[in-house]
Amino acid sequence: MASRRNLPIVAMALVVIAVHLLAAAAGKPQYLTQLTMAGYYSLVIVGLTLLMGYTGQISMGHAGFFAIGGYTSGLLTTYNLYSQNGEMPVSMLRSTGLLVAGKDLYGADLLVVRPWAACVVALLVTLGIAYLVGKPVLKLRGHYLAMATLGFGTIVYKVVLGSSVLGAADGISDIPAFPLFAGLAVSGKSVLRTQNYYLAWALVLVAMLLLTNLIHSRVGRALRAIHGAEDAADAMGVDTSRYKLNMFVLSAVLAALGGVFLTHYNGGIGPSEASIMKSVRYVAIVAVGGMANLWGALIMGVLLNFLSLRGSFGSYDDAVFGLILLAIMLFAPDGLLRAELVRRLPGLRRGFGQKGAP
């Protein structure tokens, strides 16, 4: 059972390697750059699929969580604390090794938070915000839920656009690389391109492993119950609000993780990452992939983001995503790559009263 379930994961790992070898063989190793970026965006997308497809909660502001992750990490790793070196909170932090010293572009002394510490803080901040926002928002349904999440996304956008400490319209630049273990580092330098490609996709692999196991577990069945008929699930004793909130927070943290890593890979972040159009794109990709289809969303996400990042859609990038959204919702509301995979999963058809049901 376990091996059969994890077969797609193994297949995915093989595909990741194959793509690298093909690109190298075709003399286009640079494709890995956009594939890496698309990989980090995929973290947002698969998290959103869990939320929209499996839990049935729409989120029109998910780019906001990506931005919160990226900006928090970016801010902490560039905000110079050197001038407060002797003073209390800074000197204490310094002694715990959470800060790192260096020199900035002008040769002046720099004292900033270590990237991995900044990453942890970013994820915790996102966790907190997601809980705070999720609790009231998830009580809403339908149009109201959509507008509330849209409102959240817009607030994040306006805040990052309006705050000078976050760089306002210029965003944050010169964000340092994120050194990991064994000499690996999340960085955009071209010599590190291959290792960053594998790094990004290893992260996505782990996320997919986590999510597919989640869906096949008790939690997954509860989610499908909630999606299918929330009031019935409630009546059956499923703690719907807790599940919804937890999935919301999980998807938010995944988005923030993508944000942190991509920000360090790019070396910078701008308000465009928090824009409503970005959120709409994520929704479009989840829809195209087939709402409740992790693999479909992943594949479509990589394809569309890859093309978009290479400028294949020219000036009509937004139009492409808008039209995709329209077309899918009109003609194939269950997505393009639907049916097969969804039917194969142990699903609603077996219903409740089965072994392991909540």
Add this chain to the structure above:
Amino acid sequence: MKTLGITVAFVFTTVLGAGALQAKTPTVKIGAIFSKTGPAANLGGPEARTLEMVVEEVNKKGGMGGSQIELVLKDSGSSPEKAISFAKQLIEEDKVFAIIGPSTSGETLKIRAIAEEGKTILLSCAAAEAIVNPVASYVFKVAPSDSHAARRIFEQMKKMGIAKIGLLSSNTGFGKAGKEQVEKLAPSFSIQIVANEVYEKEATDLTALVTKLKAAKVQAFINWSIEPAQAIVIKNARQVGLSVPIFQSHGFGNIQYAKAAGPAAEGVIFPASRLLVADSLPADDKQKPVLLKYRQSYEARYKEDASTFGGHAHDALLLLGKAVEKAGTLDKEKVRAALENLQGVVGTAGVFNFSARDHGGLGMDAFEMQTVKNGKFVVLGDTAGKK
């Protein structure tokens, strides 16, 4: 789309030609990243159109360094992540000779390191000081600095005896940069900013803000933005009866805003490139022929008023061409060195003088103080600006 067509045609021809080992015209690829859409569309749109136009002109005259220019133009929509992805693509895959753009400072700052690492010349059309300070050997900018514009405004204010002002700016990169410079330089001119507000780019009515300025009893105010808001704010100001002198940034340098504001625009003072008043310049002005030619070609081809922002793209290609001429080769490092030492190149934004420490090339005299009279841009009468 036309560029894509030309590029596809070129690639196709090149492949065929290479296969048949026939002699073909050598090409040099030049990359461009502009915000044709998105928040900075009124910068990137004219810049992209200008670049396409001047590339064609250069190619008709034999190209650059003996090679035809192949332009690879990308629309970043003001997204830094796209600018980063395009920059890497242009440098590593297209192996471009140089990159012109981006349109905004935010994007430029994100790709500075990439251009430097990829040893590719970057001629940015954005204005932030941080782009060329500290100097990165391959990174240049062709837009005049906001600090120069702010200084010219303050000089004019001192002449008019103004000491207490209000400052309005938009929440875009352009507005923020100007705001910083104005705040930084005001004390050295003994000018006090008593009201300081940032408004939203999409703001459609600023009556409440100008009312606040009126309440603060300002003797003049500066508005720093490039959106329609700069026309709206002067209308609102006159409507509420705020009759003090109004100063704008060089973002006002597009006649459509003066037209849009109608009578409210009369008497607005702003520093801008001489492109706007090219007709009234004296016959011996160095810039006059360049300006007139650019304006006439742009307006004839695109049926819209030429703006100073489009001029940046023109200047970028001009400088690149002169550097290639001077170096006598298409070797990137040699051209870079030649570019760094260019002196006295007459562009639309001013006369460029680069050096190893100055990759911006323009000084305060790039700006001419101008005003609006009877719906037209004219040189401000009592300016003491150097020519």
Add this chain to the structure above:
Amino acid sequence: MSLDLLFQYLVAGITYGTIYAIVAIGFNIIYNTTGIINFAQGEFVMLGGMLGVTLHALLPMPLAIAGAVIATMLVGALIEMLFIRWLRRPSVLRLIIITIGLSIAIRELALLLWGEGVRALPYFTGTAVSSLSIGDVHISPQVLWVLGLSAVMVAALNFIFARTLLGRQMRACACNREAAQLCGISAKNMVTLSFVLSAGIGALAGCAISPITYVQYDSGTSLAIKGFTVAILGGLGNSMAAIAAGLLLGILESFSIWVMPAAYKDVIAISILLLILFVRPSGLFGNAEAARLKDY
């Protein structure tokens, strides 16, 4: 704050507020007949303004405006017939996403047709600097046009819904679609009509405000969010309340500039939206029962 200053802020707030109220009324008309929130409502306003300017180059102003309104109404009908009419029992999620997709498509089409520049009709009376003064308070005559036209539109709508056959049919549909159909009312046509009406009032508003605010291909987006906030604030479906709510929001925003940076003005509107959604989704004037019963 002096009394004059207070009034000046009030007038500014009423100006913003009326514009939001018109968009909200457009939302309400469609919502009442169909239960759909039309995210493309802001685009109707934008289209009205853009088409008005384009037609003004060929026709005198009143004809240009009439033409723009009629053209936008046709667009509204087209949207409904092509994209909404033939859907079988669509879910709320699906409809939301469809109208969002439509809003993007219309926006990009406008970019293609008109480019990224701004346009505006000339002031209906007077110029950009003319203003009527009461003491130290100044109002542009165009503001009075906006207020006046809005009042006329609201009165006309009230008349249509209360007195005419078509209006009563639309209300019947809003109350109970099946019963209305049993009475021989073509629900499908009523839906189309509601889109046409919404598009029309949006377009007229767009023409009236373009001298003050200018229109650009992306003017519709922020209007839609504000409009929706106002609609919810007043209680979805309640157009008279929308007017009050619109004025309230406009005035709140206007006075907020006195105490916080103007850059965060939009945050106020959205925070109010979120607050209402969390605390009282039926709106200030709405009926909690009715809101819960509204079919999803």
